Amino acid sequence: MKLATWNVNSLAVRLPQLLAWLAEHHPDTVVLQETKLTDDKFPVAELAEAGYLAQVFGQKTYNGVALLSREPAADVVKNIPGFEDPQARVIAGTVGSLRVVGAYFPNGQAPGSEKFAYKMRWLEALHEWLKAELQRYPRLLLMGDYNVAPEDADVHDPVAWAGQIHCTPEEREHFRQLLALGLHDAFRLFEQPPKSWSWWDYRNLAFRRNQGLRIDHILVSDVLKPQVASCVIDKLPRKNERPSDHAPVVIELIG
DNA sequence: ATGCCCTACTTGGTAGGA
Numbered sequence: 001m002k003l004a005t006w007n008v009n010s011l012a013v014r015l016p017q018l019l020a021w022l023a024e025h026h027p028d029t030v031v032l033q034e035t036k037l038t039d040d041k042f043p044v045a046e047l048a049e050a051g052y053l054a055q056v057f058g059q060k061t062y063n064g065v066a067l068l069s070r071e072p073a074a075d076v077v078k079n080i081p082g083f084e085d086p087q088a089r090v091i092a093g094t095v096g097s098l099r100v101v102g103a104y105f106p107n108g109q110a111p112g113s114e115k116f117a118y119k120m121r122w123l124e125a126l127h128e129w130l131k132a133e134l135q136r137y138p139r140l141l142l143m144g145d146y147n148v149a150p151e152d153a154d155v156h157d158p159v160a161w162a163g164q165i166h167c168t169p170e171e172r173e174h175f176r177q178l179l180a181l182g183l184h185d186a187f188r189l190f191e192q193p194p195k196s197w198s199w200w201d202y203r204n205l206a207f208r209r210n211q212g213l214r215i216d217h218i219l220v221s222d223v224l225k226p227q228v229a230s231c232v233i234d235k236l237p238r239k240n241e242r243p244s245d246h247a248p249v250v251i252e253l254i255g
Numbered sequence: 256a257t258g259c260c261c262t263a264c265t266t267g268g269t270a271g272g273a
Contacts, residue, residue, distance in 0.1 A: 061271090062272090107271080147272095164273095201273070202259090203261090204260085215273080244261095245260085245261075245272085245273080
């Protein structure tokens, strides 16, 4: 079983790259972030042609998430239940025996800003919801663009980024609180290349210089942890013409 | 360095991203 998460930064722009990537890797389930499409504009037919059903939760211009799967998704949830939010950031569904939660965490802009306060409220609500979701669905993955670099090892220049957005103590504490629910960072279950990032700024030749952050993550629940066969970041799509600034993260489960 | 790039949109500056 292969699953992936990818912040495509506009599916309207990136659809050809997504279709090519799906054809090459044939994952079973994929969550997308920053589709930036209202649901009526989602390319349902093109993805069906590629073999994927789509559960979509979009909005105009910003945000927007989707859950693509070869098998139908059941019990679909959009956004965090009980947390009023005009922004489309979460889509969850049950695919086979797995509960898949796809999420686009708020950016937060700058510590102390109103957007940062929203990020903190959103993270708190996510934590409370997942606590219940894990009780109901022990075989759970939380995958997406977290907009949090959990450790200094996830940052190309930890000194320059110290205290900056994605690297603040508050954000990292929220990440640890998710782990404390009984979740595990699948990428760190394996030895990985040093300087592994999932996002590189479009500016400053950042990709060519490998100056990035690891902010896209897949967390797996306790019972799934022994079934994780691999977890990798696929940097190749970042080398495309007109790439997303994020790379896909891919996980393989056995059993 | 409140700069750099990319996307969307009331299509020309602006907002937002990270």
